[in-house]
Amino acid sequence: MQDIRKHAQGAAGPTLSIRNLTVSFAGRRQLVQAVKNVSLDIWPGEIVGIIGESGSGKTMTALSAIRLLPHKAQVEGTIHLGERDVLSYTEKQMRALRGDRIAMIPQDAMQSLNPSMRIGRQVGEPIELHRKDSASRIKTRVRELLASVKIGDTDQRMQEYPHQFSGGMQQRAMIAMGLALDPELIIADEPTTALDVTVQAEVLRLLREIRDNTGTSIAFITHELGIVAELCDWVYVMNKGEVVEQGCVDQIFNDPQADYTRMLLDATPSIHGPRDEVPNV
Amino acid sequence: MSEPLIDIKNVSKEFGGGLFSRLAPFKAVSDISLSVARNQTMGIVGESGSGKSTLLRMVLRLIQPTSGEITINGQNVWALKGGQLKAFRRQVQPVFQNPASSFNPRHSIQSILTAPLEVHGIGTPAERRDRAVELLERVGLDPAMRHRLPHQFSGGQKQRIAIARAVILGPTVVLADEPTSALDVSVQAQVLKLFSDIKDDLGLTTIFVSHNLAVIRQVSDRVAVMQHGRLVEEGPVDDIFDNPGNDYTRNLIAAVPDPAFARRNRAGTAVHPVSPA
Numbered sequence: 001m002q003d004i005r006k007h008a009q010g011a012a013g014p015t016l017s018i019r020n021l022t023v024s025f026a027g028r029r030q031l032v033q034a035v036k037n038v039s040l041d042i043w044p045g046e047i048v049g050i051i052g053e054s055g056s057g058k059t060m061t062a063l064s065a066i067r068l069l070p071h072k073a074q075v076e077g078t079i080h081l082g083e084r085d086v087l088s089y090t091e092k093q094m095r096a097l098r099g100d101r102i103a104m105i106p107q108d109a110m111q112s113l114n115p116s117m118r119i120g121r122q123v124g125e126p127i128e129l130h131r132k133d134s135a136s137r138i139k140t141r142v143r144e145l146l147a148s149v150k151i152g153d154t155d156q157r158m159q160e161y162p163h164q165f166s167g168g169m170q171q172r173a174m175i176a177m178g179l180a181l182d183p184e185l186i187i188a189d190e191p192t193t194a195l196d197v198t199v200q201a202e203v204l205r206l207l208r209e210i211r212d213n214t215g216t217s218i219a220f221i222t223h224e225l226g227i228v229a230e231l232c233d234w235v236y237v238m239n240k241g242e243v244v245e246q247g248c249v250d251q252i253f254n255d256p257q258a259d260y261t262r263m264l265l266d267a268t269p270s271i272h273g274p275r276d277e278v279p280n281v
Numbered sequence: 282m283s284e285p286l287i288d289i290k291n292v293s294k295e296f297g298g299g300l301f302s303r304l305a306p307f308k309a310v311s312d313i314s315l316s317v318a319r320n321q322t323m324g325i326v327g328e329s330g331s332g333k334s335t336l337l338r339m340v341l342r343l344i345q346p347t348s349g350e351i352t353i354n355g356q357n358v359w360a361l362k363g364g365q366l367k368a369f370r371r372q373v374q375p376v377f378q379n380p381a382s383s384f385n386p387r388h389s390i391q392s393i394l395t396a397p398l399e400v401h402g403i404g405t406p407a408e409r410r411d412r413a414v415e416l417l418e419r420v421g422l423d424p425a426m427r428h429r430l431p432h433q434f435s436g437g438q439k440q441r442i443a444i445a446r447a448v449i450l451g452p453t454v455v456l457a458d459e460p461t462s463a464l465d466v467s468v469q470a471q472v473l474k475l476f477s478d479i480k481d482d483l484g485l486t487t488i489f490v491s492h493n494l495a496v497i498r499q500v501s502d503r504v505a506v507m508q509h510g511r512l513v514e515e516g517p518v519d520d521i522f523d524n525p526g527n528d529y530t531r532n533l534i535a536a537v538p539d540p541a542f543a544r545r546n547r548a549g550t551a552v553h554p555v556s557p558a
Contacts, residue, residue, distance in 0.1 A: 053465035196328035196492070201536035223465065226495075226538030253540060267470035269495035271522065271537045 103178030120158025292349030324501030
């Protein structure tokens with residue numbers, strides 16, 4: 001499977017490559033391993049789903065790529081973003097990467113947006129921080145970005161504050177901010193969990209469009225199998241800190257190998273009624 | 282349909298818009314009529330702000346309707362007084378989304394479970410304890426854990442305890458508001474199974490509110506779809522899901538990401554349809 005994937009992506013290396021990652025925390029009596037010996041790759045232009053239930057280590061794995069783990073975390077293994085050895089970077093070097101080469105879309109946009117900063121300024125902030133662009137050029141870019149995430153009436157919207165946006169619009173603004181500097185990798189951590197299904201469908205469609213148009217890689221963390229089925233190209237299934245299975249979406253859903261994946265599939269209620277009634281194509 | 286047990290007639294709820302308010306009242310629920318037959322589960326599905334929880338709370342007698350009538354077993358819920366009201370509180374029980382916030386954090390599970398019995402003056406302390414033990418076993422928890430506090434249980438275990446508490450008085454109606462939304466799918470599957478089993482065993486009539494269409498499909502006999510406080514459509518669950526008669530329902534169903542999607546639509550496509558830009 002790995003070979004098929006590499007072949008499909010051409011000769012260039014993966015955008016993100018994690019090898020033997022272990023993240024542990026010192027507990028009262030022993031070391032608690034939140035992530036155990038995880039290896040995963042995200043190739044250019046790929047949407048990779050990292051799926052698992054709470055406590056599976058999916059968020060910890062993704063956060064380690066952007067080095068946002070709690071200070072107490074002990075990290076072993078290697079993480080490469082392109083050629084960069086992320087774990088050897090200083091905090092200053094990391095700050096240059098975050099928001100520029102790697103963007104993060106969080107679960108709760110309202111919590112992540114600054115309530116007292118206008119949307120326009122906020123979406124342009126990564127450009128302001130990372131590039132020495134003129135105010136007017138930043139403004140033009142922000143307009144483009146908002147249009148690309150389908151926020152209409154941009155001049156008016158740029159003047160507004162986050163609370164004037166609906167949940168779906170806030171999440172779009174976060175995505176626009178993430179896109180500001182054409183990152184190589186977007187880490188989306190359950191970005192649609194707080195949204196209604198119809199709004200969620202729009203946001204998912206948008207993410208796919210962005211991938212198609214910009215060729216950026218997306219790591220999509222979720223607990224929902226349905227989203228993975230519709231959005232992702234490749235899937236890592238995590239349980240209790242370990243990757244229990246990986247594969248392309250067809251394989252994971254049609255021919256799951258790990259017991260845990262099978263259990264997860266069986267446990268997920270389907271909108272098409274009981275699972276055994278789902279037509280098996 | 283047999284004689285309805287729960288009958289909701291032209292019920293509306295407006296918030297705000299009082300004598301001194303400059304704003305027009307907000308209609309959270311407008312003119313809803315629904316009835317639930319004995320031993321049936323009515324699923325109410327809708328997005329946030331659709332009024333589904335407000336409707337459920339009106340049936341629970343927690344929010345008073347602005348207009349309309351709700352009857353359970355022929356009795357007008359909002360006209361009950363004294364002993365009749367107390368009997369209603371025995372007969373109709375809620376299960377909420379977040380059990381952690383509906384338990385007293387400083388009470389043991391045993392006292393949480395026996396409290397309804399005490400309030401209604403049922404049994405001696407020993408009998409009440411036995412009943413709590415029996416129900417803990419019924420919901421699949423070790424009765425030896427009954428002296429523990431709520432925070433010592435996982436989310437799924439807490440929801441099992443909430444179900445045990447809801448049925449300890451032997452109710453006829455259980456009203457559940459998003460009882461599995463906070464749970465992992467594997468735990469959700471167990472809690473839904475428990476809910477259905479208990480419902481069948483005790484012959485309960487239930488209303489199950491959720492934003493999750495797949496969950497609604499699994500637990501309900503009939504389903505009511507709500508949007509902006511209105512009833513969009515109502516009918517047997519398979520009819521509504523397989524042949525929605527309304528555009529909103531169709532869109533809602535189409536928007537649900539479904540694991541079966543991969544089986545149906547992806548089979549036969551290229552292994553890796555991505556081309557790097």
